[in-house]
Amino acid sequence: xxxxxxxxxxxxxxxxxxxxxxxxxxxxxxxxxxxxxxxxxxxxxxxxxxxxxxxxxxxxxxxxxxxxxxxxxxxxxxxxxxxxxxxxxxxxxxxxxxxxxxxxxxxxxxxxxxxxxxxxxxxxxxxxxxxxxxxxxxxxxxxxxxxxxxxxxxxxxxxxxxxxxxxxxxxxxxxxxxxxxxxxxxxxxxxxxxxxxxxxxxx
Numbered sequence: 362x363x364x365x366x367x368x369x370x371x372x373x374x375x376x377x378x379x380x381x382x383x384x385x386x387x388x389x390x391x392x393x394x395x396x397x398x399x400x401x402x403x404x405x406x407x408x409x410x411x412x413x414x415x416x417x418x419x420x421x422x423x424x425x426x427x428x429x430x431x432x433x434x435x436x437x438x439x440x441x442x443x444x445x446x447x448x449x450x451x452x453x454x455x456x457x458x459x460x461x462x463x464x465x466x467x468x469x470x471x472x473x474x475x476x477x478x479x480x481x482x483x484x485x486x487x488x489x490x491x492x493x494x495x496x497x498x499x500x501x502x503x504x505x506x507x508x509x510x511x512x513x514x515x516x517x518x519x520x521x522x523x524x525x526x527x528x529x530x531x532x533x534x535x536x537x538x539x540x541x542x543x544x545x546x547x548x549x550x551x552x553x554x555x556x557x558x559x560x561x562x563x564x
Contacts, residue, residue: 379426379499379503419457422499427452427509432506433506435510445509445513452546456501459498467487500551503559504560507561508541511541517540518541519538519563520539520560520561521550521559521560522559
């Protein structure tokens with residue numbers, strides 16, 4: 362079976378490689394300690410640490426997704442372009458805004474009078490919401506990077522594809538062309554957290 366290629370003739374990024382989870386053992390350990398902090402200062406310190414670690418990981422992962430989309434559609438020199446960097450910073454800020462809204466919820470939970478197990482259950486629920494945001498915004502960053510790459514290369518249109526099998530990186534279907542002159546960050550996929558719809562070049 363043939364896998365789709367980017368403009369360099371190499372295999373384009375699969376949605377699985379783009380939508381990696383933000384969670385690792387260090388973050389899980391931090392989450393487990395949050396409800397057990399004995400005083401307000403300790404609780405606040407854990408929340409600030411959690412916020413700092415997750416924000417840094419989100420920024421790196423969203424930035425990597427944008428770079429993959431850009432690289433799949435344009436030359437390696439595009440990332441040094443001022444307008445491209447402006448677009449990258451804009452989509453990163455857009456994604457991080459969703460994450461920031463949840464930090465105050467975590468702080469309220471950690472400082473509440475509920476017992477440790479109840480706190481942990483509530484924090485874990487927010488943890489999965491954060492992971493959902495990560496999957497969604499990573500695809501948005503990839504697709505916006507692809508849009509910016511196409512614009513950088515002088516294209517006028519883009520298409521949308523659906524991955525049938527992310528292991529084989531096969532394309533199930535491609536939409537009718539859309540105008541690059543009418544596109545913005547909210548008009549492109551993803552439209553739900555499990556979306557594998559990607560921006561592609563129209564020949």
